[in-house]
Amino acid sequence: MSTPHNSAAPGQIAKTVLMPGDPLRSKFIAEHFLDNPVLVNNLRGVQGYTGSYHGVPVTVMASGMGMPSIGIYSWELFKFYDVDNIIRVGSAGAYTADLNLFDVFLADAAYSESTYALVQGGNTAHTLYPSAALNAKLEKAAAKLGIELHEGTTHSSDVFYRANDGYLQDVILNHHCKVVEMESFALFANAAVLHKNAATILTVSDSFVTHQETTPQEREESFTRMMQVALEAAADQSL
Numbered sequence: 364m365s366t367p368h369n370s371a372a373p374g375q376i377a378k379t380v381l382m383p384g385d386p387l388r389s390k391f392i393a394e395h396f397l398d399n400p401v402l403v404n405n406l407r408g409v410q411g412y413t414g415s416y417h418g419v420p421v422t423v424m425a426s427g428m429g430m431p432s433i434g435i436y437s438w439e440l441f442k443f444y445d446v447d448n449i450i451r452v453g454s455a456g457a458y459t460a461d462l463n464l465f466d467v468f469l470a471d472a473a474y475s476e477s478t479y480a481l482v483q484g485g486n487t488a489h490t491l492y493p494s495a496a497l498n499a500k501l502e503k504a505a506a507k508l509g510i511e512l513h514e515g516t517t518h519s520s521d522v523f524y525r526a527n528d529g530y531l532q533d534v535i536l537n538h539h540c541k542v543v544e545m546e547s548f549a550l551f552a553n554a555a556v557l558h559k560n561a562a563t564i565l566t567v568s569d570s571f572v573t574h575q576e577t578t579p580q581e582r583e584e585s586f587t588r589m590m591q592v593a594l595e596a597a598a599d600q601s602l
């Protein structure tokens with residue numbers, strides 16, 4: 364059964380899905396890392412490919428930007444395509460000075476001011492958590508590949524452009540957020556409601572401290588260490 368937003372046929376989506384925000388990052392991962400990638404969805408240009416990595420079926424499909432968008436795509440993958448694991452592979456802004464461009468960051472929590480979890484399932488929590496088992500696989504994969512992982516809380520924000528940065532002080536000081544992106548809280552909320560597994564691995568694309576930033580092409584093509592960690596975890600048969 365296809366959905367309003369996904370034209371893949373039943374069985375065309377693997378049990379584990381890597382989910383970048385950017386459809387072109389989805390295409391890049393599929394073309395550079397998957398064996399025999401097949402385009403299984405392209406509705407709205409949200410590219411989804413299924414292939415294999417080290418012999419294990421893996422799908423890579425974009426989420427689009429923001430919680431409403433990943434809320435739709437991840438719900439449909441979990442609920443209608445029987446996906447077990449979604450690993451978000453995203454970019455993030457660093458709030459703290461210890462993080463540099465291209466550092467790889469594993470979210471051990473997602474804080475958000477969003478009402479997504481409340482409206483979606485009546486959950487009043489503003490901090491939600493990834494799958495501990497999936498995070499353990501990602502840590503194991505990073506160690507195997509010799510890739511350093513920074514860990515901490517991500518701020519899942521509804522706002523990319525801010526009129527001023529006053530609000531961020533509360534997020535950084537009181538909620539201990541180290542990076543900001545825009546999807547993990549909704550992904551974790553859907554996974555919790557549907558009893559599925561979700562995790563988020565991010566690459567630092569810009570810094571709120573140094574004001575350095577990567578280019579759009581680098582965001583699409585250069586975050587390969589994060590991609591390899593996620594793929595290695597996806598191919599871990601014990602998931």
Ligand SMILES: O=P(O)(O)O[C@H]1O[C@H](CO)[C@@H](O)[C@H]1O
Pocket residue numbers: 383384385427428429452453454455523543544545546582
């Ligand atoms: O690079 P992606 O995965 O899209 O993630 C980040 O980039 C977008 C904003 O530029 C938001 O989606 C944010 O979460």
Ligand SMILES: O=c1cc[nH]c(=O)[nH]1
Pocket residue numbers: 454455456457523543544545568569
């Ligand atoms: O600053 C940033 C960078 C990536 N994603 C965000 O949401 N914010």
